[in-house]
Amino acid sequence: MTNLDQAGGVLTVDLDAIASNWRTLKARVAPVEVAAVVKANAYGVGVTPVVRALGAAGCKTFFVATLDEALEVKAALGAPQRRIFALNPPPARPEAAAAAGIVPVLCTIEQVRAWPAGEPAALKIDTGMSRRGLTSGELDTLAADAALIRGLNLVLVMSHLACAEIPDHPLNERQRTAFAAARARFPTVPGSLANSSGAFLPASYHFDLVRAGAALYGINPTPGRANPMRPVVQLNARIVQVRDVDAGTTVGYGATHRFARPSRVATVAVGYADGYPRSLSNRGFGYIGGVRVPLVGRVSMDLASFDVTDVPAAQLTHEGFIELIGPHVTVDDVADAASTIGYEILTNLGRRYHRRYTGANG
């Protein structure tokens, strides 16, 4: 991380908003439990402060991708009564996870066989992602192996929705039915199917545990409808130069933008090496004091330029920063302009930003 006075970008993370989003989801699916997905450094916003804030809010179950991430969450929480599931246990060395009290999500028969008998584990079922988890045929194989079943201490059976953000997608109901059938083989084991968007599907999708990721961090789990979540992230980029240019001048690599009128350009010290995507070239925008400023030219590695001609000069001097994400520009806005999804914007948030955490645990 970079000191504030040296940083090209300042990232502010609202921990109260994350806790509030968790409570919103909890109220929505009650009495079903809501777990927090905090893989990939809590979607890029910073895993240690996030899990502490969520732990303080009452969240008891956390999901990460790797064993290293699980150990980081464990160290941050310091509370043995929390459960940590690792979604991507490596095929080798399951004993490292067991020794640390991490619950792996087993995805293959081989992983089930390799996992120490009696140690808690989750089982993933493939119901339509075709990515990870046991197929129906593999479940038959498992069910037929009495010794294997006896040694298996399952604490969760789970699957993953492929199209939950499209409520009427036919795959949702097919996955729900397939999951219900698979879960019926383990009638005493809690089940989990829904992610953030799944929390907004009917209650029949919620089973015993909802795994919330994107929505915790302010991404809209109901695309096309009003966002029920509070925004979490603000990103402000430091202006390092303001330049007046004549009509006809071009800006940036490849000279891809030509000014039609005499213009004022502000360059900020944030670029694609900071995870501000190059696909925002000539498509992104920011705000200064309520005025929309379009991104002009290509985003470069460490810099990006904005047309600030319409910003009063006093305002420009006074602000010193351009809002890239904040009250006027949502994470989803940035993602739309970059032709991607908010998840990718968040997980690529750069290492050179100065990071500030606000809220009860900030």
Place this chain on the structure above:
Amino acid sequence: MTNLDQAGGVLTVDLDAIASNWRTLKARVAPVEVAAVVKANAYGVGVTPVVRALGAAGCKTFFVATLDEALEVKAALGAPQRRIFALNPPPARPEAAAAAGIVPVLCTIEQVRAWPAGEPAALKIDTGMSRRGLTSGELDTLAADAALIRGLNLVLVMSHLACAEIPDHPLNERQRTAFAAARARFPTVPGSLANSSGAFLPASYHFDLVRAGAALYGINPTPGRANPMRPVVQLNARIVQVRDVDAGTTVGYGATHRFARPSRVATVAVGYADGYPRSLSNRGFGYIGGVRVPLVGRVSMDLASFDVTDVPAAQLTHEGFIELIGPHVTVDDVADAASTIGYEILTNLGRRYHRRYTGANG
């Protein structure tokens, strides 16, 4: 960084290739000096081993973006006779740079005024990027201020080409002419205009110092022609599950790929949170033992799937990894498929990879 046995991706950086690329550029522009641009963690590949390898090869001048990066390079080199230029000095606290012996690249009259008299500095001229640096008018203002000029200890006058990778772009010659005119105001100060692609423009573009970035890391500085640089980076992704699917099955979020024939899918533990761009969805590809395997469905946060139907089963088991960047897939190939440039692929290389350095300093 992640231990090898836990890592979803293994990144191998060939330090000999970086040193060799530096020597290739040096031979190409001799007797002009070639500086190394190592900003953004040496374009994502790891700044400490890279600057040590380049220092051992004889490189004497390094460019970074921020003061923090400059201090990192200084610590890695440990050799006082190297010069480190910081391209984006913050507007505040220039004395922090001076005290550390870092040479800032001054981009505005205000920065020139704020910089301590007599301390070495570089001056950036805007010749057509419209991004940073003094305009011709600001140079007039500077030249008219005798006291300011007297205190200015310039060791480099520089500018930056916007379209160097397109040899016949008319902006190149306009920038060269503008730079030559600006530099004539400081006849005793060395000049630098060319970046990696600029090294492949005529010698009149080379002046006294070429600043090599992308080409050091194996990116082709001559797009459309054979790449004169040695490849530097290999990225291999661990296969975490192999699944046979029926014709008609879909894969991944949004069910965007449907298999036309009975197929075999391998899922690797690398996703867009690792900087493997989501824009590669249904467009990227990898290799297993010489067989091209297309990326199918959407890249997810921690996973991506490949159609490995054409890979012999024994090979699949034996390899255990899919080549994402390497002998069969260049960084530029990945960038093309993702609709971006190799620079963005490199600077976003993820934090969860296990990193290996090979070569003399590895």
